Amino acid sequence: MIIKWIKGRKRAAALMGVLLIVVAGVGMVTLGGMAIDNPFRVSDNSTDTSTTSRSEGTADEEATPADEENSATPPPTTAESDPEPSDDQVEDRSGVNFVPGVRDFSVSTEVFDESSADVEDGFVTPGEHRLLRFDMIIYNVGDTDAELGRPENRPDLFEYSESHGHSHLKGFNNYILLDESGERTGAVRKQTFCLRDLYQTRSTASSSSQFDCEYQGISAGWADEYDASLPGQYIVIDDLSDGEYTLQATTNAAGTIDETCDGDNTVRVDLSINNDTVTVHTSQSHYVKPSAC
Numbered sequence: 610m611i612i613k614w615i616k617g618r619k620r621a622a623a624l625m626g627v628l629l630i631v632v633a634g635v636g637m638v639t640l641g642g643m644a645i646d647n648p649f650r651v652s653d654n655s656t657d658t659s660t661t662s663r664s665e666g667t668a669d670e671e672a673t674p675a676d677e678e679n680s681a682t683p684p685p686t687t688a689e690s691d692p693e694p695s696d697d698q699v700e701d702r703s704g705v706n707f708v709p710g711v712r713d714f715s716v717s718t719e720v721f722d723e724s725s726a727d728v729e730d731g732f733v734t735p736g737e738h739r740l741l742r743f744d745m746i747i748y749n750v751g752d753t754d755a756e757l758g759r760p761e762n763r764p765d766l767f768e769y770s771e772s773h774g775h776s777h778l779k780g781f782n783n784y785i786l787l788d789e790s791g792e793r794t795g796a797v798r799k800q801t802f803c804l805r806d807l808y809q810t811r812s813t814a815s816s817s818s819q820f821d822c823e824y825q826g827i828s829a830g831w832a833d834e835y836d837a838s839l840p841g842q843y844i845v846i847d848d849l850s851d852g853e854y855t856l857q858a859t860t861n862a863a864g865t866i867d868e869t870c871d872g873d874n875t876v877r878v879d880l881s882i883n884n885d886t887v888t889v890h891t892s893q894s895h896y897v898k899p900s901a902c
């Protein structure tokens with residue numbers, strides 16, 4: 610009996626062992642399935658890669674047509690990106706025709722002593738002054754050269770500038786600063802000027818300059834410019850409070866040179882002055898298109 614009982618236990622143990630092996634095998638298969646379906650492992654390996662690849666591919670596909678469109682259709686130009694009047698603006702513009710432009714505004718506080726060339730020229734009085742500086746450009750958009758000749762032959766029109774070292778046409782430009790209501794402020798200036806060919810502005814114009822400060826004028830399709838840093842190229846704004854203003858700049862203000870049209874000799878630019886900062890509000894801050902006169 611004892612022997613049979615022992616053999617029975619051995620069979621039961623063997624059977625239990627077989628069952629355990631089967632259960633373990635099923636468990637391994639199940640665990641293996643869980644390992645395959647593990648969302649963290651799958652996400653870490655494949656989802657990041659596929660998502661990155663897909664998003665970059667989509668971005669590239671979306672960006673390519675936009676880039677092609679941008680390259681095929683350039684953004685609209687403004688006066689600030691293309692300061693020179695174009696050829697089609699000067700069609701049938703016979704004779705001499707000046708169009709002014711202003712740009713690059715800044716405010717500075719500067720000190721001038723009695724020996725300063727600006728003082729000698731009468732641009733400013735000795736002492737410390739707050740100045741509104743800017744570039745002034747004169748375009749001859751007509752089809753005729755504006756020829757003045759040698760200053761020594763016209764002392765009635767020219768005066769010698771100590772600060773510039775050559776003769777200037779008297780009172781050729783006129784600068785007026787208007788307040789927000791359009792009234793004149795005390796910031797007014799008549800600026801002398803040397804007329805010369807500085808750069809060509811029209812493709813059909815002569816490619817060679819012919820005028821300088823010794824023999825003055827501006828060729829058709831050319832322009833002259835006075836940089837803001839030059840002596841006298843400013844308005845004194847000592848007593849001006851911060852606020853909104855309009856600069857009105859007129860070229861050939863006294864009508865010294867005959868033009869076929871003088872209705873486009875003035876440019877106006879709206880700006881804000883705040884301490885030493887100037888903000889320009891007018892989009893066409895370089896020039897005014899010729900009027901239909």
